[in-house]
Amino acid sequence: MFEYGTLYQLCQDIVDSEDTLNIVLKKLSTDGHVQIVDKQGLKILKFATSDKRSASPVSHGELAIFKLKKTENILREELEKLSTEIKRCLREAKSCLAKDQKSSAKVALRQKKMLERTYSKKETALETILTLLHKIHDADSDKMVLDAYSVGVETMKQKTQQEGLTVDKVEDVMMAVEQVSLLVSVSLPRSICSLSSLIFVAMSPGV
DSSP states (O other): OEEHHHHHHHTTTTOSSHHHHHHHHHHHHHTTSEEEEEETTEEEEEEOOTTOSSOOOOOHHHHHHHHHHHHHHHHHHHHHHHHHHHHHHHHHHHHHHHTTOHHHHHHHHHHHHHHHHHHHHHHHHHHHHHHHHHHHHHHHHHHHHHHHHHHHHHHHHHHHHHHTOOHHHHHHHHHHHHHHHHHHTTOHHHHHHHHHHHHHHHHSTTO
């Protein structure tokens, strides 16, 4: 996903004007290779991924995340500028004191204080946005893990039914493996013999 302005800057070497870019985007949109969203003065472009022929619609969640990341970048830039200004005021105050210009030094220090308060507010806002993005990322990760567990459980159920295994039989095999693991730490040669015998007993019919 790209903001229109960002994409235009990236494409300036290959397109001679915005009109040319718009013609290309219109063609791509018609062919389904890009989704274009224009809301609240924010024009966003979502392109199809390499494994898909067409671009999927921009969801509300994707739009929210895009706006959060855009705000994050803006805040980082503003904080960098404020940091530079704060350092400048401090240098100016020191220079004025060295010249015995106390009145001018006070003005510079007052300006520094004001800038520091603004810096603190923007820094808090940035931390809030980063926390939100982190929680969103965690939610996606948790869903991915749960989906994997669900697939694993379903696959195991199907496999046990096909092979005629029962839950008790599977537990017996797992216990056998655990016992062998303990034996390995004591004696490797004896463990190899124990592995075959324990699993054979666990999987034997009627056990």
